[in-house]
Amino acid sequence: MFRLFFREHAAFIVFQAVLVAFIMALYWLDGFRNVDTAIYSFVISTLLVVTFLAARFVKRYHFYQKILAIPDRMEHAIQREARSPEQLQSEKYLQELYRLYQNEAQALYASQNRHLQFMNQWVHQMKTPLSVMQLLLQEEGELDKNSVREEVDRLKSGLDTVLMNARLDTFEDDMQIEQVSLRAMVSEIVTENKRLFISKRVYPEIDMAEDCVVATDRKWMKFIVGQFLTNALKYTFEPNKKVYLHAECADGNAVLTIRDEGIGIPSSDLPRITKAFFTGENGRKTGESTGMGLYLAKEVCDKLGHKLTISSERGQGTAVSVSFFNQDSTTGGQDDVVIENRRSDESVRREGHPSGVESTELRSGKR
DSSP, X not given: OHHHHHHHHHHHHHHHHHHHHHHHHHHHHTTOOXXXXXXXXXXXXXXXXXXXXXXXXHHTHHHHHHHHSOOSXXXXXXXXXXXXXXXXXXXXXXXXXXXXXXXXXXXXXXXXXXXXXXXXXXXXXXXXXXXXHHHHHHSSSSOOHHHHHHHHHHHHHHHHHHXXXXXXXXXXXXXXXXXXXXXXXXXXXXXXXXXXXXHHTEEEEEEOOTTOEEEEEHHHHHHHHHHHHHHHHHTOOSTTEEEEEEEEEETTEEEEEEEEOSOOOOTTTGGGTTSTTOOHHHHHHHSOOOSOHHHHHHHHHHHHTOEEEEEEETTTEEEXXXXXXXXXXXXXXXOOOOOOOHHHHHHHHHXXXXXXXXXXXXXXXXX
16 A cells, blocks of 8 residues: 555655755755755655655545455445545546446346347247158158248248347448349249248239339348248238238338238237337237347348338238338339239249139239
């Protein structure tokens, strides 16, 4: 403690010694050479400096005790016995640091808890497709490859969700903004989910211009639009329904809308559907919801600067819209709107879509 005090005041002691020596030398050169008076002045000056330092040491004694002691808890490191302006400012600084530390620690704890809870739910959910594939393998006769493919798709979708959830914390490092054609992206997503369309006997209807282009991150947008499309199919229980995919581009803005004819969302659940782990009434019925799809979609939209809008009426379906603001979105100079998606829809038809059911966008010919 004394060593710390001395190091803190070493410059002051040296300055006082030099000052006294300078004054005595000045008087000596001026002809005032009384040795007794010089010694008396030196002793008085030394006593005054020592008295000042002793009083200062007593005043700062508890402060030195605090900073030299190793605290066992973070809050114990905060000074609460400050007396000097310097100590008061140090106390405020430490309190602000402690507040920032608490906020970061709580955010980290919440993030870790969210990841752990999500992984627990995801592992439980992934048991279903694994069990189905195990049962299929145990059946006698020819293996139903289409059923296996459906379960593999479910596993792949679950793995993608886990991967995107893990990347969300480092979103800025993973983000890459580029010009994306909405129609090309939507067509690709429909193709990737064609087996789910077939198994649910639901038909995609795409209504957007070929050259409707927005500035966004293609990978993240594919993920969240895939989430919307999967939810639309998952909660459409009746066959021969449609999922409408529509985009409007005008004046530098664009709106992409996915609307289904499913069971809809209860009004009581709507305010909470983007909360993490909220499964709602529909999710509890199916038992296949992790409550993370719409949460991740909202987080991604917020980070990309897009607006997510969800509207629904029970028994009438759900509409999800993503608004792209101040984009270099363009529409061609023509007034026609492309409704058919021949590439993705023909591939759906080739997979053996149920005969006797006809949809505008699933036919290879014109309307």
